[in-house]
Amino acid sequence: MAQQRITCRFSITFGLLLMLSSPLFAASSIDVTDAWMREAPPNVPMAGYMSVVNRGDASDFLVAASCDDFAVTELHRTFYESDMMRMVRMEAIEIPAGASLLFEPAGYHIMLIGPKKRLLTGEQSQITLHFRHGESQVVTFPVVKQDPQAAAREHLSHGN
Numbered sequence: 162m163a164q165q166r167i168t169c170r171f172s173i174t175f176g177l178l179l180m181l182s183s184p185l186f187a188a189s190s191i192d193v194t195d196a197w198m199r200e201a202p203p204n205v206p207m208a209g210y211m212s213v214v215n216r217g218d219a220s221d222f223l224v225a226a227s228c229d230d231f232a233v234t235e236l237h238r239t240f241y242e243s244d245m246m247r248m249v250r251m252e253a254i255e256i257p258a259g260a261s262l263l264f265e266p267a268g269y270h271i272m273l274i275g276p277k278k279r280l281l282t283g284e285q286s287q288i289t290l291h292f293r294h295g296e297s298q299v300v301t302f303p304v305v306k307q308d309p310q311a312a313a314r315e316h317l318s319h320g321n
């Protein structure tokens with residue numbers, strides 16, 4: 162009887178250790194890549210773009226972003242209404258399990274309002290992304306002159 166109880170306790174402890182060391186229980190299953198922001202004239206709001214991939218098996222939500230270089234940082238989505246381009250502030254942006262979501266011009270973006278300094282091409286800004294379930298992530302956004310993806314598409318359409 163006593164023997165069995167010890168075995169049982171051992172297997173529970175061992176099971177917990179296995180779970181803790183499994184990659185599924187890593188801090189976050191959200192990966193952010195291809196971050197960039199376009200250079201803007203002085204004192205003009207800027208926007209941050211990126212690709213967000215959820216490698217987990219549960220959906221997660223980007224709920225806030227913060228950046229020391231700007232007075233206000235918001236989550237936005239651009240949409241068209243009667244041919245008018247408008248922006249709406251998002252409380253939360255869902256990244257479904259196994260999906261990737263592209264933040265791009267005329268779509269989702271991180272709105273950076275009230276720059277505290279001019280950010281020029283070649284410089285960068287650190288933006289902290291806050292997720293509902295995963296840990297917050299600090300992501301480096303390089304400042305560039307042109308949308309790198311649009312530039313790549315243009316290059317492709319001209320053929321090689």
Ligand SMILES: [Cu+2]
Pocket residue numbers: 208237238248270271272
């Ligand atoms: Cu915006």
